[in-house]
Amino acid sequence: MAVLAVSEADHLRTKARKDLLNLLEGVRGRKNLVISKSLTGPTNLFVNFSTLKEYGVDKLFVLENGNTDSSQRNIAYLVHGEEPSQVQATAEQIKKLLKNGSVEHEISIFWVPRRTLVSNKILEDEGVLGDVNVSEFPMYFLPLEDDVLSLELEDAFMELYLKGNPTSIFLASRALMLIQQRHGFFPRILGKGDNARRLTNLLVRGRKELDVEDGSSYGGGARATLPSATLDSLIIIDRDVDFATLFLTQLTYEGLIEETVGIQQNQAEVDSSVTGTASQNSTQPPQGSTSSNTSPPSTTRQNLKTKIKLDSSDSLYSQLRFSNFAIVGSLLNKVARRLESDYEVRHSARTTTELGDFVRKLPVYQQEHQSLRIHTNLAEEIVKQTRSEIFTRVLEVQQNIAAGTDATYQHDTVEELIARDVPLPTILRLLCLESCISGGLRPRDLEKFKRQMLQAYGYQNLLTLDALEKMELLQPRSSANALLLPIPGTGNTGSNAAANNNTPGTKTNYNYLRKVLRLIMDEVKEQDPNDIAYVYSGYAPLSIRIIQCILQKSYIQSLNRSPFPLTPASTGWQGFEDVLKSAKGPTFTITQKAFDERLVKARDSLRGGGGWKTIYIMFLGGITFTEIAALRFVGRQLEGEKKRLMICTTGIVSGNKVMERVMEKRGFGAGA
C-alpha cells in the first residue's frame, strides 16, 4: 500500500476543486453558475471566484433568489440532489427559463453529492429531464480544518431526530467508505447509539460489496480488502447519546463566537466596526479573494456587516479559539506586547541587513496587527454580553442543573427570564437541559412553562414545543419514563445500579454518569487546563468522556474511586460496558479482519511498525465547537502514543442552531 503523504484534508480539498472545475470545463464557453444557498458556504471552502472565472463562469446566482440572468446561453446548476425542495426549485426555474427565454439555453445540473431517483422523478414531472445535462459532483466530506471533516448537512439534526430520515447516515457511510478505499479498512469500528449502529451496518455492507467487486478485478483490489496500517479505529457517536451538552453555553472563545454571532463554514458575520474597515468597503472581507466572493452581487448588500474568516490560517485565532474565554483577554494582551516589541526592533537596528530583516518581516507584523485588532474588538463585543446580568443568570441556571441540584429551584429564575422577554431559544435551551438531565419535567411544571412561553412568544410555538417533545428533548416526567431510566429511583449507588440492568439504556441517565465519569470538575485551571471540563468551566461533555473511556482508560479510572473492571490489556469499550448501559443506545465493537491474515502479517513486517496512526471519530447528528476543543485536548495527550485524531461530523451544531431550526416562524399576523 502506498504511503500517502498528503493529508486527508488536503486530498479532499484538491479533489473537490478538481472535480468541480472538470465539470465546469465540460460546459463549453462562458456560463452562469447557479448555486443553492446551502452550498455557497461549503463551495467557498475549496474554490474562489477568480478561479471559477478562469473556468468560464461569468456570473454567480443563488438558486433561492430566483433572479438568474436568462440572457446567458449556458447555465449550470450546483444543487443538493438529496433535498427535494432544492431539486423542485431547480426544476421550476429551469422550466421557466426554457419557456420564456429568447435565448436557446444549454442547461447542466451537477447534483451534489449524487443523482437520486427522486431528483430524476421531479425533473421528469416538470418536463425538463430531457432538456438538461445531468452529472454528479461527488462531494461528501469537506475539510473545515486539517483535522475536522464535515458533511455540512445543516438539517441533519432535525432529519435524524424529528423526521427519522436516515439520509445523513447514508451519506456518512459513503464518505467513510471513500476514506477506507484510500487507506484500507478500519481495523475496528466502535460505536455508541442507535444511529451509530445503523452507520456501522452500512459500512460493513459497503465492504462486502467492494469485496465482491474486487474479486473479479485485480490491482486496487488488494488494498481495499486489507485492514489499514495507518488507520487505528473508527469511533462513532450518535448525538442522541448526549443531548444535554448541546444546550449548555459554550465557553471557549470559538464557542462564544458561535453563541453570540454565529459561525457558518469558518466565517462569522460581524458588525463592520469590529474589523475597523467600515469606511472603505463594508462588503469586502478583509481576507480578500477567498471570502464571500461566491455570493452574487444581489446578496452582498448587508448593511454594515462584514464577514471575517475564522480558521487556522490566522495564527492568532488558532491560539485563541480553543481557550476558555476567561483567559482570552490576557492572551490578547500578551500578543499585543510582543508585537509592540517586535516593532521596536527597528530602532535598535544598526546595520542595513538588520533593517532589511525587519522590513522583510513587516508584512507578517502587519497581518498579525490586523488580526489582533479584529479579535480584540470581537472579544470586547462578547464581553459586553458575558458581563450582562441575563447572561450570568442563564449560565448559573445551566451550571446548577448540570451539577445535579434540584432543577425546580431554578424555575423562578426561568419564569423571570420569560417575563423579561429573553429570546425563546435561550429559554428552550434551559428547559431542554433540565428535561434531558432529570429525565423530564414534572407534568405540572411543564404545562406551566408551556403556557408561559406560548403567551410570551406567540401561540404558533405550540408546534415548536410539539417538535421538541417528539425529539424527546422536552418531555413530561411520566412514571413510564422513570422506569426507563436504568436506575430505579430508590437505590442509586453506582455499582448495583449498573448490575440491575442488562439491556442498553433507552435514555441517558446523567445523574448516574455524572458521578461515575466525573462530569463535574470542581477545579478547572482555565490558564492551563488539566481536564476537558475547561471548555464549559467545570462540566465535562459526556460525549467526550465516553470517547475517553476508549482512549484514556487509566485517566478515567483516576477520576473515580471505585475501580472499573480494567486490566492493562483492556481495549475498546472493555471495562466500561456496564457503565455505558446507562447511556442511550447500544454499545458495540466490530472488527474488520482481512480474509487472509498472512497478507497483513507480511505487509506489517515489510513496513515495520511504529508509524503514526489516525483514529477517526464520527459524530452523527453534529458536534459543537466545545466538543471539538475537548477532542483536541484529548488528542494532544495521545501524541506520545503516536496517535492522532480526525474529527468527522454531519455538521457543526449548537443549541442555538438547533432551536433556530425547530422554532415555528409563521405567526398569526395579518399577512400570515
Added chain:
Amino acid sequence: THTRTKMDKLKLASRLLTDSRDANAQLHTKIFNETAQLLKMQEAFDKDIANTNGNFAGLSVNETMYRLIKSGYGKRAAKVQSEFKVTEKTFWWIRLRALVAARLWGELEEV
C-alpha cells in the same frame, strides 16, 4: 376577514380534538381557544387604538400587554392579564419594561 378565517380554522381544530382524553390534546384545545380569544381582543384594540407601530393582531399575549402599557392603556393591559391568567410576577416585569421604554417615570414610581 383574515382574523375570521383564522378563527374558523382554530375552531375546527379544537373541534377535532374535543373527544380526545390525551393530556396533550387537552392542552392544545385550551391553547386554540386562547388563541381565538386573543385574536378577538386584538381586533378590538386595532379598531379603538390608533397605533403607529402597526397592528396588535399577530402579537403574543405578553407583547400585547407591553404595547398597551407603553401606549398608556394600563387598564386594558390589566384586562388582558386577567383574561389570560398571567401571573403577577410576569405582569409586573412587563409593566416595568414598558414604562421604562415609554419613559413614564411618574407611573413607574407608583409601581
